[in-house]
Amino acid sequence: MKLQHYLGGLEGIDSEPLNFEKRVFVEPWETRIFGIHVAMMGLSKHLSQALPQYPIENVPTKFNSVWTWADLRKGAEAMNPFDYFRFRYYEKWLGGISGFFVQSGYITQKELDTRTATYLEKTDAPLPSMSEPAIDDQVIDYLHRGDPAIREVDNQPKFNVGQKVLVKDVPTTEHTRLPGYLRNKTGIVDEVYQGAYAYLCSTGADGLGEPMYVYSVKFDPKDIWSDIAQSNSWVYADLFEVYVEAAE
Incomplete structure (x- = not known):
């Protein structure tokens, strides 16, 4: 969900120190x-x-x-x-x-x-x-x-390494695998993973369900967080094909 899921890329969510719990089970x-x-x-x-x-x-x-x-x-x-x-x-x-x-x-x-x-x-x-x-x-x-989750499909990937892509702002209902902070952002395909990956349930309007290719997309952090971004670094995200389109 946009409100409560995949918020890791948003700044200023919590002013309290983060608790990095290392135990797998606490209780x-x-x-x-x-x-x-x-x-x-x-x-x-x-x-x-x-x-x-x-x-x-x-x-x-x-x-x-x-x-x-x-x-x-x-x-x-x-x-x-x-x-x-x-x-x-x-x-x-x-x-x-x-x-x-x-x-x-x-x-x-x-x-x-x-x-x-x-x-x-x-x-x-x-x-x-x-x-x-x-x-x-x-x-x-x-x-x-x-x-x-990997499956064999007849079609080929829509995008190639080095191609500029735009992350869609797809509608979501009860579940999404698209990080909210990357919506409407532009990146470069860094890797095309071998084989197609089936998501284990349909997400409806979000578009997941059928097997599709997955891409590692590289983003300039300044394009995401503007002047507060750290320089000399990149942000990588693995995105299902339904989440991206060719950038103009």
């Missing part, structure tokens, strides 16, 4: 949220058509949805902007995942609120426990082999 519950997300990816229905293909139809799971990194990001970024800035990293994950399960009909909001209240009242209450070896094997197999 024990964060590991469980990460595990839930990984399990959802490993059981996602799109994997039967992915590269490599997985026998999802034979896995005895009630999870019958598509879930990818992109869906996680969409859910987190669709949060109220004030909540987005107020919550920590894995709290955003929790909000996105919880919202997905409610919207998909796996649980009602009332059921979720009731269970939340139960565990808030008794924090040491045991969590539900069950095991299905076929599900465990599928998730572990997914962790080993993954779901590569």
